[in-house]
Amino acid sequence: MTTVDPAPRRRMRADARRNYERLLAEAATIFAEHGVEASLEEIARRAGVANGTLYSHFPTRQALLEALLRDRMQALSDKARDLLDHPSADEALLIWARAAMAHTTVYRGLVTSLMRSIEDESSHLHAACQAVLTAGEQLLNRAQAAGSMRADVTASDLYALINSVSWVGEQTSPAQGERLLAFGIDGMRSATDSR
Amino acid sequence: MTTVDPAPRRRMRADARRNYERLLAEAATIFAEHGVEASLEEIARRAGVANGTLYSHFPTRQALLEALLRDRMQALSDKARDLLDHPSADEALLIWARAAMAHTTVYRGLVTSLMRSIEDESSHLHAACQAVLTAGEQLLNRAQAAGSMRADVTASDLYALINSVSWVGEQTSPAQGERLLAFGIDGMRSATDSR
DNA sequence: TTGCCAAGTTGAGACTGTCTCAATATATTT
DNA sequence: AAATATATTGAGACAGTCTCAACTTGGCAA
Numbered sequence: 001m002t003t004v005d006p007a008p009r010r011r012m013r014a015d016a017r018r019n020y021e022r023l024l025a026e027a028a029t030i031f032a033e034h035g036v037e038a039s040l041e042e043i044a045r046r047a048g049v050a051n052g053t054l055y056s057h058f059p060t061r062q063a064l065l066e067a068l069l070r071d072r073m074q075a076l077s078d079k080a081r082d083l084l085d086h087p088s089a090d091e092a093l094l095i096w097a098r099a100a101m102a103h104t105t106v107y108r109g110l111v112t113s114l115m116r117s118i119e120d121e122s123s124h125l126h127a128a129c130q131a132v133l134t135a136g137e138q139l140l141n142r143a144q145a146a147g148s149m150r151a152d153v154t155a156s157d158l159y160a161l162i163n164s165v166s167w168v169g170e171q172t173s174p175a176q177g178e179r180l181l182a183f184g185i186d187g188m189r190s191a192t193d194s195r
Numbered sequence: 196m197t198t199v200d201p202a203p204r205r206r207m208r209a210d211a212r213r214n215y216e217r218l219l220a221e222a223a224t225i226f227a228e229h230g231v232e233a234s235l236e237e238i239a240r241r242a243g244v245a246n247g248t249l250y251s252h253f254p255t256r257q258a259l260l261e262a263l264l265r266d267r268m269q270a271l272s273d274k275a276r277d278l279l280d281h282p283s284a285d286e287a288l289l290i291w292a293r294a295a296m297a298h299t300t301v302y303r304g305l306v307t308s309l310m311r312s313i314e315d316e317s318s319h320l321h322a323a324c325q326a327v328l329t330a331g332e333q334l335l336n337r338a339q340a341a342g343s344m345r346a347d348v349t350a351s352d353l354y355a356l357i358n359s360v361s362w363v364g365e366q367t368s369p370a371q372g373e374r375l376l377a378f379g380i381d382g383m384r385s386a387t388d389s390r
Numbered sequence: 391t392t393g394c395c396a397a398g399t400t401g402a403g404a405c406t407g408t409c410t411c412a413a414t415a416t417a418t419t420t
Numbered sequence: 421a422a423a424t425a426t427a428t429t430g431a432g433a434c435a436g437t438c439t440c441a442a443c444t445t446g447g448c449a450a
Contacts (some may be wrong), residue, residue, distance in 0.1 A: 016399090251428080
């Protein structure tokens with residue numbers, strides 16, 4: 001497993017820290033408004049810094065996204081761990097899948113970045129996405145052991161399903177995304193399972 | 196139903212026709228190479244015309260895409276009609292779904308345009324997408340009448356499923372897309388159906 | 391408290407791209 | 421051979437990405 005610096009290596013200078021925080025705050029607002037493809041120039045402008053400052057803190061859009069999502073993605077992984085104690089393995093998986101879907105759709109266009117990042121090891125988001133995938137895998141394995149999910153379903157299948165239905169939700173309506181999630185999960189259930 | 200001019204209203208001037216064809220040919224090449232977000236300037240350049248000429252023939256990227264895909268989308272609708280005669284309603288649906296998936300992935304990024312266009316009535320691609328959806332609906336209805344698909348599955352569900360798995364195929368691998376298609380269709384099958 | 395310098399910021403500049411429109415050119419008609 | 425409707429041209433206005441040499445400034449050591 002590759003280690004990623006979760007916090008800046010050394011203490012930042014006060015002004016740098018201030019700018020870093022302001023950039024993150026503005027990015028959150030602007031991504032929420034215009035999606036993750038929003039103008040980085042605009043973010044710098046609204047944060048009151050030159051665009052070079054933004055690039056020095058966040059070399060790529062993905063790096064900015066990673067900093068912005070770090071806590072949320074950690075929370076999602078933690079939630080999977082907690083759900084391992086849920087009485088129903090099957091229900092736990094569904095609950096988590098829905099939570100993952102909600103996370104994946106906080107910003108328009110985010111799901112595409114997240115899907116790309118699981119494939120691309122050089123992405124700033126890769127490690128976080130991998131952690132989420134692994135967290136989901138635990139829940140999946142438990143559901144498979146309980147006999148409610150097909151044995152041939154992989155963690156990648158689950159990750160792809162969640163992302164694809166989030167993408168649908170983004171392109172059409174959240175309700176349509178939910179419908180496809182239900183169909184997809186049903187298709188992954190063991191044949192003996194009731195519907 | 197809104198009518199769309201399938202061919203230019205009047206005969207074009209010889210030079211215009213020539214440029215129109217060259218632009219289409221170059222667009223096919225360049226979209227195949229770089230996806231549907233490729234530079235329109237580059238297409239004009241390679242076609243040997245000024246970019247204004249491209250914009251005069253195709254006011255938007257979607258208009259260009261529509262002209263480029265017209266035959267292919269017509270063929271997909273026709274194929275659905277033909278498959279209504281297939282002995283197995285269930286198999287016919289699966290064959291068509293796979294053909295639709297293949298069509299949807301000819302150019303990188305195309306699936307996103309196609310999905311957007313079904314929602315956006317002002318899109319140049321809307322009518323063609325609507326026709327494909329309706330064609331799929333016939334096959335779906337037949338499979339439902341035959342008892343192999345759940346009665347509550349809609350044509351929109353099918354359209355969304357095909358596009359979402361195409362998107363997955365594009366983002367990760369065609370094989371992963373195929374897997375999700377199988378799970379999704381299975382989830383849409385009637386409970387009584389064998390797997 | 392001063393002065394130094396590593397750390398941080400700046401913003402112009404080199405790109406690439408979209409889209410428009412007045413001037414210009416050319417195919418077709420009469 | 422004009423007249424004219426039809427097309428083409430390409431500069432220009434604009435927006436965005438990303439870089440980097442010149443400049444500032446925060447924080448520490450003397």
